[in-house]
Structures are given as structure tokens and as C-alpha cells.
Amino acid sequence: MKFEIRRLTTCSSTNDVAKELVRQGAPEGTVVVSEEQTAGRGTKGRTWHSACGKGLYVSLVLRPETPEITLLPLAAGLAVQEALEKTESLSARLRWPNDIVWGGKKLGGILCESGFLGNRSDYVILGIGLNVSHEEGDFPEDLRSIAVSMRMAIRGEVDVESLLRHLLRGVERWYEIFTRGECGRIKSAFERHSAFRKGDPVIVMTNDKPVQGVYQGIDISGGLLIEDNTGLRRFTSAEIMNVI
């Protein structure tokens, strides 16, 4: 994949900039990197704390031919995990479907957005936010008990350029695996790096109500498998809250 990187000092959100570029016809491999996001977004309208110069805020444009793209957020998580390992030997874990965690705290997150024209996939934007050089005091007070940065994890400086390089290589590698249709490989790698082990008791928040059950991994489309007293259930829209 040929990457074309656009570097910004500040922007509202790298996903928003990438979406605008998509509207202008940006090709696959377009990358937006910003030192700061003034309106960084998480899922469901949540904000993403994006302190200036402290994080890596990056969005990549993909143009997959298949409409079956639900494994892409998980593949992106694997690319991030791999980049952290290669850059700073940091063994982060993946919390289904889109969180990067270290020591039980949130190190980063993935916000994927896509566009379909009717049933045809038009584009996918992989938005990745990583806490890189924050000290604990750099996080807002309400995040300090649940957030961590790479610097805090490795107790040292992080080579951000090397991190970006490894991240783009990781995305390229896992995207190739995805386009070859090797879904089983993505599933098993995700389970290997998951923050949860099969058999862990968990609580899952769905749109309706919390569900208490046992983590049983993911299926071939990336859906979360939870076993409760009604049997094995599959979730596509949920959050794993905690181990009971």
C-alpha cells in the first residue's frame, strides 16, 4: 500500500479530516496525523481526550472491495498491538472490540467509520488514538484511574516517528490478511492478545441491559461470544465492562 501522509498541527478530529478527503476522492493509503485534536471523538458521541503533542492521533483511508468489513476494527487493534510491541516492547492487550489496554488501563482506542453507497462499501476510515507521552497529571482528573500512556508504561521516552512507521506497516500487513479473506487468522490473533481469557466471568453492557456471562472469545465475523444461562450468545453492539 502506498501511504500519503498529511501532517497537521491541529484539527477537530483526524477522522473528520479524513472523511473530508474521502469526499474529495482521497485514495486508499491516505493518512492524516495531527499533534492535537480539538474535538477528538470516541464511539457513541463520546469525546476522546487529545492533549497537544502528547498522543498519536492518526486516521487512515481504506477502500475495501468487500462489504463484509466488521473484522477491520479488530484487525486495526492487532496492528496497534504489533506496533507497540515492535517500537517499545510493550505488551498491550485488546479489549473487544476497540480498546487498547495496558495494566488494566486504557492506552488507546480505535474509532472506525465507513461509508456505504446502498449496499456497496465505499470507504473505511481507521481512526487510532494512542496515549504516548502523558504523565499522570496530563490526563483530566476523571480519567487518571483508568488511563495510561506509553511513557508511563515503559518509564521512558517514546520514539513517536518509529511508532507511526510500525503502525502503518502493521495496518498494511493486517489489511492484506483481511483482503485475502484469512478471517480465522484475525480471529485467533485477536483472541491471543485479548485482555480476556476464555472462561473469564464478565459483564457485558448491551443497548438494553447488562448481561452476566462467561467470555468465550469471538466468532469469525468479530462478534463477541458470551455464554450465559440461556446458552451461547453473540453480540455485535456491546461493551465488556469488567471481570466479575
Added chain:
Amino acid sequence: MTSKIDYDEINRLIKLLEDKNLTEFELEVEGFKIRIARNTRGAASPAPQPAPTSSNSSATASESANPGAAGLEAQVSQGQLHFVTSPMVGTFYRTPAPNAPPFVEIDEPVKKKQTLCIIEAMKLMNEIECDVDGTIKEIFIENGKPVEFGQKLFAILPNA
């Protein structure tokens, strides 16, 4: 759709529904599930769906946000309507954010590439864009409800 039930079979089920004056019929056969419902004011509206694998993404999803859906299809011939269907299993959102206004409303004109809704799956937010110019005639799913692959989301009357 599996080989268990074909198009002719579905037509026979619709006819059975009309002959027996039933309003709803559901059949599940070896991994395939179909629910056919009709409004007494209008024509039958088949809604074939793949069998769900869990209750979270189950076919208990409300098929129509508006009870007059079948009536609409009686007013406008089926052939005239363009249906936008879900490209994946997920959750249907009519708004870009929890407190924001809906992307589109019934009887509103829409343009090609205009966003109609978001389907969320694995925290992947999929904006479903309109693929024709026309007018929204029906919205089949309620905000925040699960949708199945291939389930009807919108009926659009294309511009002449």
C-alpha cells in the same frame, strides 16, 4: 437465502397468509427463519431474514417503525419503490449522535450520497448513503434496534 426455501415458496406462504386471512406468519427451518406480516389495510410484506445466532442480534428486531408500512406498499406499487437494505448485522441509528436530529424523515426528498442512517457493529460506525435521488416513503426500523443482514431499512420513491 438458503436452498431450503426459494422465491416460489415465499410466494406460496404469502398466498397462504391471504387465503387464511392471517396477519402474521413465522417459520423456522434448519437455520433459515422467515416472518411474513401484513397490515389488513394493504398487501403482504415478506421479510426474509437469515436465522439469528443470538438474542442480541435476533430477528425479534422491530421490522417496521411505522405500522402503516404495508399500507404504503398498497398506495405505491412495489415496483416503483427502491429499498435500502442493511449490509450487515448491527444496530440501527437514525441520528449521528444521541441527541441530534434524525438524518432523514418520512416524505423528505433525498439525494444520492446523502447519509440515511448509521449501522453500528463492533464499534464500526457505518454511514449508509442513499444510492438514488428520491423521496423517503418508509423507515422500517426504530432507532437503536438491531438489524439483520439484508433487512429493509428505507423505502424510497425514486424521482421520475
